[in-house]
Amino acid sequence: MAAEHLRLYSYWRSSAAYRVRIGLNLKSLPYETVPVHLIRDGGEQHSAAFKQVNPQELVPVLQHGDRVMRQSVAILEYLDETWPEPPLLPAAARDRQRVRALAQTIACDIHPLNNLRVLQHFDRNWHVPQPERDAWVQHWVQEGFTALEAMLADHPSTGTFCEGNSPTLADCCLVPQVYNARRFAVDLSKYPTITRIEKACLALPAFDAARPEKQPDAPVA
Amino acid sequence: MAAEHLRLYSYWRSSAAYRVRIGLNLKSLPYETVPVHLIRDGGEQHSAAFKQVNPQELVPVLQHGDRVMRQSVAILEYLDETWPEPPLLPAAARDRQRVRALAQTIACDIHPLNNLRVLQHFDRNWHVPQPERDAWVQHWVQEGFTALEAMLADHPSTGTFCEGNSPTLADCCLVPQVYNARRFAVDLSKYPTITRIEKACLALPAFDAARPEKQPDAPVA
Known part of the structure; x- marks a missing residue:
């Protein structure tokens, strides 16, 4: 094209x-x-x-x-x-299913619960104090990461990255979610496979250049 | 296979x-x-x-x-x-993108916010009363449906179904979400395209047989 x-x-x-x-x-x-x-x-x-x-x-x-x-x-x-x-997806339908399921575990079941508009809704409509809003974010990251860690650690397809040895759709979702988890001070020590994969990803220029702090609209440090 | x-x-x-x-x-x-x-x-x-x-x-x-x-x-x-x-997806990449985006508007940005585990969390951890939990559900359905209605009503690809004249992934997500909206008494009168498509879907045996009340584990009426 x-x-x-x-x-x-x-x-x-x-x-x-x-x-x-x-x-x-x-x-x-x-x-x-x-x-x-x-x-x-x-x-x-x-x-x-x-x-x-x-x-x-x-x-x-x-x-x-x-x-x-x-x-x-x-x-x-x-x-x-x-x-x-x-390719961002493997070749076989069953492996593609796994990659999409890992991605959607983040994109459907972690991220939307912790998005800005939700936290603003708690603040403005329910007057939930900041510490409880932070605990909410931590809760859903922990729920999701516990499941993800199990799906990654126990599976023979997991390699350097979520699926095999090249990055996929799942890694594109994982790295930003780990960034978010750090922002909200989630203890990541229980998720060694997740953090190992994050590190492998961020060693690649494609991931490194996409980091929030490297964007043109990021505040000057 | x-x-x-x-x-x-x-x-x-x-x-x-x-x-x-x-x-x-x-x-x-x-x-x-x-x-x-x-x-x-x-x-x-x-x-x-x-x-x-x-x-x-x-x-x-x-x-x-x-x-x-x-x-x-x-x-x-x-x-x-x-x-x-x-097929559940159209042939052209840009049309596939539209169908997936419609599906994900529901699967990422409406449904997970209103899922059972979230409502249980509000009840058990935050002691949010039932009427406020219902208002929460209604709020996110309305937010999502307002956007979906705009994406469907204004687009030349919308046909009998979300994309053209055969059902896709988007319709597989839309019909269950409308069912959920009715459960929580959301006023659907503002979403004429959504309800028109829902009706067309439920006229098909594949959708009709998938209805909650027709499942083997549904309570006897």
Whole structure:
């Protein structure tokens, strides 16, 4: 496919945007970052202009030519179908199922519970104090990571990465979720396979360049 | 592929299991239902035996021969790759992206926030009263459905179903979510495209046979 312009609506600390940045880097696809500040002025994702881009008022959004795409995991599948090398999914259907299930364990059952809009809802509507909000985040990360650790540690397909020895969709989701876990001071010592894989990923330039603190909209340290 | 035995660990009212039942029916695949009662005895999904099947302690799980598969959307992708007819995804990558994004809007950003384990957590840990728990469910369904309605109503690819004129992965997720919305008395009058598509789906035997009340573990009316 012709290298039409790629624009990523992103926020440096959004873990869903981080997934897509990793995917774009793994495919060696250059892209333009369009920063959407999720906090400032009540959140730019809620502006009338951005609602036209995504009625869900969430990042990331990837624009490819005139096509506007939402949902990070669906975007990663698109990248993999459009630019097949290097693959983000293994060849066999049953292995692809495993990779997608690992990714969805994060993308469905950990991340959405701990997303900014949920924590804001607790604060503004239920007046849940900060320590309890933090405990909520830690709880769901621990629930999810305990299951993930079991699925990774006990499985013969696990290699250097979640599935075998090259990164997949599952690793694109895992690394941002571990970043989030650290932000909320989750004790990661119980998840040695997860942290081992995270380390292997971050040693690759594609993952390293996607780190939140390396984004153009990250605050200057 | 040889028709190895398919076993679905399911609960009649689980909307994630409902998705997979629709997919199996659309592919005309016979399967055995293994009921996992999510309420009785503190929840059979938390038993030691079931944790061996799924460390996430969630349904559905699909067993195909000796392969154990988790995560409903990843299971639907497996069904589609293993038994390609009739397809659950369109042919073009950009249309596949749209269908997956619609599915994930439900599977990531609506359903997990309203799942049983979350409502139990509010009840047991935060002592949130029932009316506020119901309002929570309604809030996230409304947020999600408002975005979905916009994505469906304004798009030229929307047909009888979410994408064109045959059911896809998106419809497999939509119908169970509308069922859930009704359970929690969400006003659906603002979502005419969603309810129109739901009606078209439920007119098909594959969807009708997957309804919660038609499952072997549903309570006798």
